[in-house]
Amino acid sequence: MRVHHLSHIDLDGYGCQYLSSRVFEDLQCYNANYGPEVTARLEEILTRIRQERREEPEQETLILITDLNLSTKECAWLEKEAMETGAKLQLLDHHGTGATAAERFAWYFLDTSRSATRITYDWLREHFAFDPEGRYEAIVEAINAIDIWRDESPYFDYGRVLLGMISGAREINRILFPDEDRTYKLRLIDTAAKILEETPLAEAPIVLDDALHSNKKAFFRLEKNDTKDNLVADYVTRLLGREKDRLTIHYRGYKGILGYNVGNASLIGNAFLLANPDYDFYMDVNSRGNFSLRSNDKLDVSAMAAEIGNGGGHPNASGGKIENYKDSFVYSDLREAIQRYIDEKSAHPSS
Numbered sequence: 567m568r569v570h571h572l573s574h575i576d577l578d579g580y581g582c583q584y585l586s587s588r589v590f591e592d593l594q595c596y597n598a599n600y601g602p603e604v605t606a607r608l609e610e611i612l613t614r615i616r617q618e619r620r621e622e623p624e625q626e627t628l629i630l631i632t633d634l635n636l637s638t639k640e641c642a643w644l645e646k647e648a649m650e651t652g653a654k655l656q657l658l659d660h661h662g663t664g665a666t667a668a669e670r671f672a673w674y675f676l677d678t679s680r681s682a683t684r685i686t687y688d689w690l691r692e693h694f695a696f697d698p699e700g701r702y703e704a705i706v707e708a709i710n711a712i713d714i715w716r717d718e719s720p721y722f723d724y725g726r727v728l729l730g731m732i733s734g735a736r737e738i739n740r741i742l743f744p745d746e747d748r749t750y751k752l753r754l755i756d757t758a759a760k761i762l763e764e765t766p767l768a769e770a771p772i773v774l775d776d777a778l779h780s781n782k783k784a785f786f787r788l789e790k791n792d793t794k795d796n797l798v799a800d801y802v803t804r805l806l807g808r809e810k811d812r813l814t815i816h817y818r819g820y821k822g823i824l825g826y827n828v829g830n831a832s833l834i835g836n837a838f839l840l841a842n843p844d845y846d847f848y849m850d851v852n853s854r855g856n857f858s859l860r861s862n863d864k865l866d867v868s869a870m871a872a873e874i875g876n877g878g879g880h881p882n883a884s885g886g887k888i889e890n891y892k893d894s895f896v897y898s899d900l901r902e903a904i905q906r907y908i909d910e911k912s913a914h915p916s917s
Contacts (some may be wrong), residue, residue: 567626568612568618570653572596572604574633574682575740577725579734581683582632582658583711583748584755589696595748597740603895604634608644610896615651627653633682635664641671658685660714704767705759716812722834723771728758731778737786737798739899742813742826743805750785757781799830803837810842812898815849815905817874818912820865822847824901835860851904855891859884874911 569590573579575597583595587872594614598607608629615627629648636657638643648655655673660682668676687706690696697703704721712725713799715865719725731754740747758774767772779794786797786832788804806813806823815824828834828850839862846864851857856877859867861882868884871877877886888907894900 567628568592568594569628569630570594570596570615571630571632572598572607572611572634573631575599576633577709577729578682578713579633580732580748580751580755581681581706582686583881584752584759585683585686585690585696585702585706586630587752588631588702589690590696595745597748598634598742599895601633604636605640606896608640608647612647612651612653617655619651627651629653629655631655631657631659632686633659635659635661636667636674638667638670639711641667643784645671645673646647656689658682658689660685679709681715681716684710701763702759704762705755707763720767724762724767724774727771727774729776731758731774735782737782738802738805739825739827741895741900742828743809746805753785754781795830796833799833799837802828803841806834806838807841810845813901815901815908817847817870817908820846824851824904825850826897826900827852829870831858831860836862851888851891851900853893855888855893857886857888859886873915 567590569586569592571583571586571593573582573595579597587593587595593869596607596611598604611629615659617780618625618627645655658672660674660678662678664674664676668674675685676687683706687697706707707720708720708725708728710741711719711722712729716722732751735754738747738750761774761777762770783794783797786794786801788801794799806825810823813823813825815822823838823845825834825848831848831850835850835858838844838848839860846861847870848860849857859871861867865883868879868881871879871884871886875886875888878884888904892903893905
């Protein structure tokens with residue numbers, strides 16, 4: 567069975583995917599925050615299922631949604647689309663705002679007394695004979711305790727460390743590199759699960775807290791050891807190089823790469839340009855439309871910044887701001903919009 571699993575972007579949401587990744591071999595995960603991003607991700611899933619159906623018409627497909635609530639209108643739309651593609655639906659959630667939808671749709675399971683991770687765990691045990699020995703019971707209880715604030719639970723303190731661990735795991739931008747960001751967070755949860763399994767509960771929160779820095783470094787260390795910042799920069803630079811075809815933009819005949827909320831523009835931008843001499847500039851834009859530009863003596867980015875963003879700086883390091891910027895949680899849409907903006911500004915410099 568092919569499973570497309572959409573979940574929230576907090577500890578509980580990733581906890582659900584941590585469990586599903588241990589059950590389903592043919593699994594594709596997605597993540598969304600509340601609001602329009604949920605619909606955008608569901609459209610992405612449906613598009614991918616339609617493509618898969620053309621290749622394997624008889625493939626059994628499940629759309630699994632966890633830790634996200636849908637409105638009745640969204641449910642009606644999704645059910646119609648799923649029926650047309652032949653996909654089954656299952657939603658597992660604990661937010662009371664989904665009560666009306668849960669009453670109307672048989673595939674919408676709601677239980678406000680448990681976290682989504684606990685609901686998913688129980689559902690997987692019931693329907694897929696998952697974890698008969700209860701190996702994952704402790705990590706599930708820790709996530710459950712913090713997510714629904716059961717401070718009387720002996721696992722509550724461990725859950726608090728878990729919560730900060732995931733909320734602080736921002737080294738990889740989830741819009742630009744969603745699969746890598748998710749892999750990183752699920753790896754942290756798996757390491758935390760093993761610590762909880764091997765450590766007396768009273769000591770486990772301190773052991774995990776002490777280990778967080780080294781656990782993060784272990785994920786990003788590709789070759790030799792270094793500072794965490796340097797390891798992350800090297801890791802992200804390699805991702806940019808690997809994905810450069812889908813990240814490429816152009817300005818006045820020059821070829822560049824567009825990052826989104828990557829940060830550390832000097833280190834990462836210069837490293838990318840040195841490793842990819844066929845590129846002329848590096849651009850990183852944040853969620854407010856502010857951008858950084860870097861070059862390696864191939865393009866005067868101060869002139870580029872002045873032309874497209876009323877900015878400036880140095881020939882190899884500049885910045886500015888995109889006018890009337892509209893953020894997006896779909897990178898391809900963001901890149902296309904910025905490319906149109908650059909083309910318009912360079913075609914009409916005074917506009």
